[in-house]
Amino acid sequence: MQKNPGRELILATKPFAKEIVWKSWYYSLSTLAILIALFSGIYFLNNFFLKFACSIAAGLTMVRMFVIYHDHQHHTILHRSLPAAILFKLYGIFILAPASIWKRSHDYHHNHNCKLFSASIGSYPVMTKQRFLQSSKAEQRGYLAIRHPLTIFFGYITMFIFGMCVRSFISAPKRHWDSLVALIVHISISVLIFVYLGWLTWLLAAVVPFLLAFMIGSYLFYAQHNFPGVTFREKEDWCYEEAAMSSSSYMVMNPFWKWVTANIGYHHIHHINSRIPFYRLPEVMTSLPQLQEAKTTTLNPSDIMACFRLKVWDPNTNSMVGLK
Numbered sequence: 001m002q003k004n005p006g007r008e009l010i011l012a013t014k015p016f017a018k019e020i021v022w023k024s025w026y027y028s029l030s031t032l033a034i035l036i037a038l039f040s041g042i043y044f045l046n047n048f049f050l051k052f053a054c055s056i057a058a059g060l061t062m063v064r065m066f067v068i069y070h071d072h073q074h075h076t077i078l079h080r081s082l083p084a085a086i087l088f089k090l091y092g093i094f095i096l097a098p099a100s101i102w103k104r105s106h107d108y109h110h111n112h113n114c115k116l117f118s119a120s121i122g123s124y125p126v127m128t129k130q131r132f133l134q135s136s137k138a139e140q141r142g143y144l145a146i147r148h149p150l151t152i153f154f155g156y157i158t159m160f161i162f163g164m165c166v167r168s169f170i171s172a173p174k175r176h177w178d179s180l181v182a183l184i185v186h187i188s189i190s191v192l193i194f195v196y197l198g199w200l201t202w203l204l205a206a207v208v209p210f211l212l213a214f215m216i217g218s219y220l221f222y223a224q225h226n227f228p229g230v231t232f233r234e235k236e237d238w239c240y241e242e243a244a245m246s247s248s249s250y251m252v253m254n255p256f257w258k259w260v261t262a263n264i265g266y267h268h269i270h271h272i273n274s275r276i277p278f279y280r281l282p283e284v285m286t287s288l289p290q291l292q293e294a295k296t297t298t299l300n301p302s303d304i305m306a307c308f309r310l311k312v313w314d315p316n317t318n319s320m321v322g323l324k
Contacts, residue, residue, distance in 0.1 A: 006239060006240075006241025006242060006245075007241065009241060009245075009272060009288070009290055009291075010241060010272055010273060012288055012290075013269070013272055013273040013276060013284055013288065014273070016273075016276050016280050016283060016284045016287070017076075017273050017275035017276050019076065019077045019078070019277045020277070020279075020280075021078070023277070023279055024077040024078050024277065024279075025078070025084075027068060027262075027278075027279060028068055028077070028078070028084070028087070031061060031064050031065045031068060032065065032087070032091075034061050035058060035061045035062065035065055038054045038055075038057050038058040038061060039054070039058055039205060039209075041053075041054035042054045042055055042058065042201065042204050042205045043197070043201065043205065048200075051200075051201075051204050052204060052208075054204075055204040055205065055208045055209055056208065056209075056212065058205075058209040059208060059209035059210070059211070059212030059213045059216075060212070060213070060216075060260045061260075062095065062209055062210075062213035063213050063216050063217055063260050063261060063262075064259065064260055064261065064262045065091060065095075066091075066095055066097070066213070066217060067261060067262035067263075067264045067278060068262055068278065069088050069091050069092060069095065069097075070102075070106070070264075071262075071277060071278050072084060072085075072088045073088070073092075073099060073102060073103045073106065074106075074274045074275065075275070076274065076275050076276070076277050076278075077277050077278075089178075092178070092182070093178060093181055093182040093185055094182075094185075094186075095160075095213075096160040096161060096164055096165055096182050096183075096186060096210075096214075097160060097164050097182075098164070098165070098176070098178035098179050098181070098182045099178065100168075100175060100176050100177075100178050100179070101164055101165075101168040101176050101178075101179055102164065105122035106122050107122075108122050109122030109123045110271065110274060111240075113225065113240075113243045113244070113247055113248065113271060114126075114225055114230065114231065114232045114233065114238075114243050114247030114248075115232070115233060115234075115235060115238045115243070116128065116232050116233060116234045116235070116313065117234065117235065123221070123225060124146060124147055124221070124222055124225070124226060125143060125146060125147070126226075126232060126312070126313055126320075127143055127312050127313070128312060128313045128314070128315060129312045129313065129314045129315075129316075129321065130315075132311075132312045132323075144311065147222075147226075147311065149308050151218075152215065152218040152219050152222055153215050153218075154211075154215075155214040155215055155217060155218025155219075156210050156211045156213075156214040156215070158218075159214065159217075159218050159221075160214050161183070161186075164179065164182075165179040165180070165182050165183045166179070166183070169183075189206070190202065190206040193205055193206050194206070216260075216261075219304070220251075220261065220264060222307065223249065223251065223297055223304070223307045224248060224249050224251065224264075224267045225247060225248060225249070226307055226310050226320065227249045227295065227297040227303075227306075227307050227310070228297070228306050228307070228310070228319075228320070229295045229319075230246070230247055230249070230295070230310075230319075230320055231243075231246040231247050231318070232247065232313045232320075233247075241272065243271065244268055244271035244272040245268055245272070245293075245294065245295075246295065247271075248267045248268040248270075248271040248294075249265075249267055249268065249294070249295055249296060249297045250265065250266060250267065250268050250269075250285075250294035250295065250296045250297075251264075251265035251267065251296070251297055251298065251299070252265065252296050252297070252298045253265045253298070253299065257299060258282075262278045262279075263278045263279065263281045263282060264278065266281035266282065266284075266285055268291065268294040268295075269281050269284050269285060269291055272291070309322045310322065311323050
């Protein structure tokens with residue numbers, strides 16, 4: 001029988017798809033404690049510069065906690081723990097990505113990663129060059145608007161308030177009732193902070209951290225599957241293992257950004273096997289040489305601009321290209 005290299009690679013990752021429970025709790029609770037301490041600093045410190053530093057740091061820590069929440073939603077960590085289920089359910093509401101819509105959309109994304117002509121649920125839409133040119137001007141503008149850097153910069157509004165909460169609740173109120181709860185809780189807390197603690201505390205506690213966290217998160221969603229060298233396939237030619245390796249990036253980061261993003265930069269490994277805990281991803285990369293052949297990008301400005309220049313898929317060159 002002929003061997004399937006992709007299937008063998010998935011099997012090779014299975015020994016790492018086991019959580020270390022104390023580590024899962026340690027990283028979850030320590031990150032939560034840091035986040036609470038930073039928000040306390042925003043509320044109680046008197047020095048503006050310290051409050052501002054806490055605000056920025058809170059936004060960065062929210063990203064890390066989101067990735068840990070994302071692991072829990074994959075049933076990768078603390079799956080059978082009731083306290084963890086409550087904790088992450090509440091964090092999903094806090095972060096405007098309630099569990100019902102996040103898990104459904106993200107599971108769809110994993111099962112249709114970089115598949116042409118599938119619904120763009122949980123990912124940014126991709127048109128072929130021909131389809132784009134044959135679309136109406138309104139359709140072209142809408143498509144480019146979704147992929148525009150400003151849409152990603154304001155992911156707080158575009159992806160999370162509108163996409164995750166408003167649109168999901170309108171589409172299926174009974175199924176996504178927690179989206180409405182997330183909106184009500186978020187707006188209520190924001191208003192209370194503004195009324196009772198003033199505009200400055202409101203800005204530093206309810207605007208800056210969320211704007212920063214969602215900007216980073218939205219860009220990560222984008223660049224992990226929209227980078228120079230990414231490959232898209234039609235349904236008949238699509239293969240899960242190949243999509244993980246050729247359509248998901250390894251985002252090379254320094255230790256600081258690895259901490260902030262909880263190793264989500266090892267995205268090709270995450271797509272090969274989503275049951276590998278985030279804290280074991282570097283270990284897998286070191287242990288399996290095949291995974292070191294991944295396509296890469298970085299958070300350097302030049303690489304960010306290179307990712308943003310990609311607009312449509314050109315089957316003739318088998319690559320993402322700009323419009324010029």
